[in-house]
Amino acid sequence: MFPTSPLETSASSPVFNEKQIEESAPPSPVHIANPVISSAEFVLQETNIVKVNYDAVKKAAEYILRKLSSESYTPRTWRTHPLHICPPEPYDPEDPVTVACLNWIFLISSLNFSFWSEKEGQPDRYGVEWRTSWDSDTRKVHTGYWSLVAALNRALEDGIPIIDPKFYSSETLCPDSLIAHVFRAAPQSTESVPLFNERIAIMREVGTILCNDFGGSYLGFLEAFQRRHGNQGTALDLVQFVTDSFPSFRDERVFNGRRGKSVSCLFFWKRPQILVAETWAAFYPENPDTPHPIFPGLSGPLISDLTMFADYRVPQILHHLRILTYPASLIRKLRNGTQLGPGSKEEMSLRAASIIAVEQIRNEMISCGSDWEASSVLIDFYLWDLAKKLERGEERIDGIETDDIVPAHRTRCIWY
Numbered sequence: 001m002f003p004t005s006p007l008e009t010s011a012s013s014p015v016f017n018e019k020q021i022e023e024s025a026p027p028s029p030v031h032i033a034n035p036v037i038s039s040a041e042f043v044l045q046e047t048n049i050v051k052v053n054y055d056a057v058k059k060a061a062e063y064i065l066r067k068l069s070s071e072s073y074t075p076r077t078w079r080t081h082p083l084h085i086c087p088p089e090p091y092d093p094e095d096p097v098t099v100a101c102l103n104w105i106f107l108i109s110s111l112n113f114s115f116w117s118e119k120e121g122q123p124d125r126y127g128v129e130w131r132t133s134w135d136s137d138t139r140k141v142h143t144g145y146w147s148l149v150a151a152l153n154r155a156l157e158d159g160i161p162i163i164d165p166k167f168y169s170s171e172t173l174c175p176d177s178l179i180a181h182v183f184r185a186a187p188q189s190t191e192s193v194p195l196f197n198e199r200i201a202i203m204r205e206v207g208t209i210l211c212n213d214f215g216g217s218y219l220g221f222l223e224a225f226q227r228r229h230g231n232q233g234t235a236l237d238l239v240q241f242v243t244d245s246f247p248s249f250r251d252e253r254v255f256n257g258r259r260g261k262s263v264s265c266l267f268f269w270k271r272p273q274i275l276v277a278e279t280w281a282a283f284y285p286e287n288p289d290t291p292h293p294i295f296p297g298l299s300g301p302l303i304s305d306l307t308m309f310a311d312y313r314v315p316q317i318l319h320h321l322r323i324l325t326y327p328a329s330l331i332r333k334l335r336n337g338t339q340l341g342p343g344s345k346e347e348m349s350l351r352a353a354s355i356i357a358v359e360q361i362r363n364e365m366i367s368c369g370s371d372w373e374a375s376s377v378l379i380d381f382y383l384w385d386l387a388k389k390l391e392r393g394e395e396r397i398d399g400i401e402t403d404d405i406v407p408a409h410r411t412r413c414i415w416y
Helices: 016-021 037-046 054-072 075-080 096-110 146-157 176-182 195-211 218-229 235-247 270-282 313-320 328-335 345-367 378-390
Strands: 128-131 139-142 252-256 262-267
Touching: 037 252, 037 262, 037 345, 054 345, 054 378, 075 096, 075 270, 075 345, 075 378, 096 146, 096 195, 096 218, 096 270, 146 176, 176 195, 195 218, 218 235, 235 270, 262 313, 262 378, 270 378, 313 345
Parallel strands: none
Antiparallel strands: 128 139, 252 262
């Protein structure tokens, strides 16, 4: 028996209405180009708040390229993170560890949102106590995104099949109180996991869809995807299939622009794209000339079609690198901890500018003639890791001018 929920479960968030999401129509058919880029370009122009400093892009691109090369940063770097569950090689869809790894990636991406804390930098912020790695007996309190990973890993170690869609979709097998136990905070934490009710609703939604339509696993979903595309599906095709299939992944906005312009739908797609990118990286073959097992088509994954994942951490590091410039009014809000509403012009401008900035960094890398695989996905992975290292004091940036680090923007929503 598990205890009843020790968490304070607030009323439903205004940014997530489960019934409304279930009834919303799926997006239009697959796009040839990634609509996230054109959406970001429109928002950046219409809001005119956050700016991209193209002179700084060139300098930062050279710096990042040097670091990526010296650190041998590749898609295989994903496998080096100590809390990750790594799939067996060579790829074997019949291996239970392969199935588990895919289900683990899917659930993490489903719940990968809103881990900033009102008690940022304080020891009593929300955190989860677990091992420092799967192979270590040393324990620590994991915070932010890693608190999600640690919570699921801890549950698996405790014998709770929390990553199985058949389990977490069922209120009988996996009651709310058990999910509360999975996300229980470290003893010193005075906060509970943010948006707890929303996380439960999403787990029920995505788990039910996987069970009803795709054989009860993310592997079944991927197999259905490739059947639909004759085994020629690409990363962007998979992103579209995710947003078509799961309402809670539809990170989209209606935006009212200047001069009375109105656009029916703008796409940001943070979690759909990161789900696909994590899947790509986790199963990236040791020999890059080997066909990717998830994207076996003639074109391969075409991972460069994806953008960065517009969240609150990467804009922070882009501003530190002077790639993004903020007006004084926005800096004041960030320093004061003022929340930016989801869909507000400042919030959308921050996300849009980050997308365009990383695309510009990628373009600059390509123009340098580097043989490194220049994709916005890997640039995002690197920048996110860099931001966390700077936060922990493990690294500093030398050789280029930087601005003071300002707090990341605070937006409480299910999209990032």
